[in-house]
Amino acid sequence: MSVARGSLYRTVQRTRNRGLTGLYLLVAALLVAYVSLFPGVLSLAGFSRFTQNWFPLALVTMAQALLMLNGGISLSIGPLVSLGAVIAATTMSGPLGVPGGIVLVAVTGLGVGAVFGTIVALFRLPAIIVTLAGSFIVGGVALLVLPKPGGMVPAWFSDALAGQYPTAFLLLLLVIVGWKVFMATPTGLGLYAAGDNPLGAFRSGVRVERVRIVAFALSGLLTVLAGLFVAAQTGSGDPVIGAPMTLNSIAGAVLGGVGFLGGRGTMRGALAGSLLLAAMINVMFFLGFPPVAQYVAQGLIIVAAVAVPELLSRRQRA
Amino acid sequence: MNRSLVTRVAAHPWVLTLVLVALVWIVAGFTLRGFGSWGHLRYLLELSAVIGIVAAGQTLVVIAGGIDLSVGAVMTVSAILLPLLSPADDPTGLAGIGATLAIATGIGILNGAGAAYLRVPPIIMTLAMATFLQGLLIIVAGGSAVSVSNPAVIWLGSARPLGLPAGVILWILVSAATLYALHRTPFGARLMAIGANPIASRLSGLAVDRASVRLYSASGFLAGVAGILLLGMNRQGYAGIGDPYLLSSIAAVVLGGTSILGGRGTYAGTVPGAILLVTSTALITVVNASPGWRSIMFGSLILALLLVSGREARR
Secondary structure (H helix, E strand, O other), X not given: OOOOXXXXXXXHHHHXXXXXXXHHHHHHHHHHHHHHHOHHHHOHHHHHHHHHHHHHHHHHHHHHXXXXXXXXXXXXXXXXXXXXXXXXXXXXXXXXXXXXXXXXXXXXXXXXXXXXXXXXXXXXXXXXXXXHHHHHHHHHHHHHHOOOOEOOOOHHHHHHHHOOOOHHHHHHHHHHHHHHHHHOOHXXXXXXXXXXXXXXXXXXXXXXXXXXXXXXXXXXXXXXXXXXXXXXXXXXXXXXXXXXXXXXXXXXXXXXXXXXXXXXXXXXXXXXXXXXXXXXXXXHHHOOOOHHHHHHHHHHHHXXXXXXXXXXXXXXXX | XXXXXXXHHHHOHHHHHHHHHHHHHHHHHHHOOOOOXXXXXXXXXXXXXXXXXXXXXXXXXXXXXXXXXXXXXXXXXXXXHHHHHOOOOOOOOHHHHHHHHHHXXXXXXXXXXXXXXXXXXXXXXXXXXXXXXXHHHHHHHOOOOEXXXXXXXXXXXXXXXXXXXXXXXXXXXXXXXXXXXXXXOHHHHHHHHHHHOHHHHHHOOOOHHHHHHHHHHHHHHHHHHHHXXXXXXXXXXXXXXXXXHHHHHHHHHHHOOOOOOOOOOOHHHHHHHHHHXXXXXXXXXXXXXXXHHHHHHHHHHHXXXXXXXXXXXXX
């Protein structure tokens, strides 16, 4: 390995990119194929449309990766997306208006996440079960808020978020900057540390419980914001619209090389994974695959994405 | 005296689950009209049998430190494929059952091979398998409901030899076999060891890979049995018929005091866990709440039960 040429920062970043080269190449190849199949994506409207399909997936993948890096997992991503969508659709056209609706959605996400995190951290229950039980509760609340698809998001707000301008892409950049800033704080670093080795992190002064609760709260925030965006995209709310998001969020994070046991993986990998998934879904949609064939392909691709690097690394060791 | 009783109960979380079921049945039997009738209790047991059988495989997998998220999909596959695989000229219907169970077991073997030889984490392997099956099924079966005419399956879903529903008798047999396999055979001991510490097990010369292939094939087989039983009770198979049973199977395992982290647990807890789950769902239905409230109550109930019984020991 070459010795650090630039700053320490660059060296660290290079190390963190290691193992992701294959993924980046795959994503690049898929995007090239995509552009050659549908040159329209290069126009402003086409680019906006494509990033709008990617945006909610990117948000929930980040929400899932955030927890997985901390050694947790959430099976309530889907219902929480739905909850964000129905709250947005029922409040924004009411007296609270759009700003009030956004605040209410954000507070709900932070609150639900914090409650899950508190139960996991303080009562020492496994995250997978708490969020599994929680998915019923959150899904039920979404049904109470809006029993049938309906509600409304003001048209100007839909146009601003999911119109012909790439607002979604700019928002995603903003979220990524936010993640970078968060990773520069002690809590952000503690997130990785507590995921990799909770006891070691605790002995080094990381407040493991608090970090876990913060991780769940932030994850909840990202998830409901994805729901808010979906509501703006469709112009209305649907209490079960988030259902496929749970699997997709896990798939995106795993494709991006984020490990289940905590502390392994990077957010850039997870984002690349979600982009891969989004491009894949788009391509299959445009090629006229029936939605069910997408399931088959998705299942195969996820297994391959995990198995191939593992088999390659085993061959290298042997 | 009192304290030692509490300590003893805490040492066996499944006793707590059993006591809870008894308590719920007694209270509900006295307060709700018709709850305590034999017909109703028999119906609850029949519903529990489906969850109990699929949760038997899940218990084994969880004890060995894994998780099987494909059981719902395997049940659906079995329920839809069975009518297609039953030859019309077979008066017993056993050929169709055999073929279906072979496929369910095969799916389990694939899960196990993926987890063991490709090193795909079980949660991903089985989740991807579920997604894969979901798509494949609609391509193969076209997404319409199929009715069953297989005599053996109809018998299983409706007959009452000895006054007990055939499904419940099947559940008793499965329970006996599972408890025996788990606590009285080397295979069961291996599962506990792998769940407690896979690396130590491997270093001790245990064939971990082979054990997990057998493990997931058992889970696939049992999910297939549960799917066939469900089909017999329902008389119709359709896409999504097995979906609710994934969460129920995991909840039953955890309510029964089996550690989700593996290495510790027993099927003796999953049995009352399954009954508790079905009973509380039935009670929630009695309250006549909207689907939203029902879902909230179901989730809160599981969470509350977990806070009481499912707490992981501090390490």
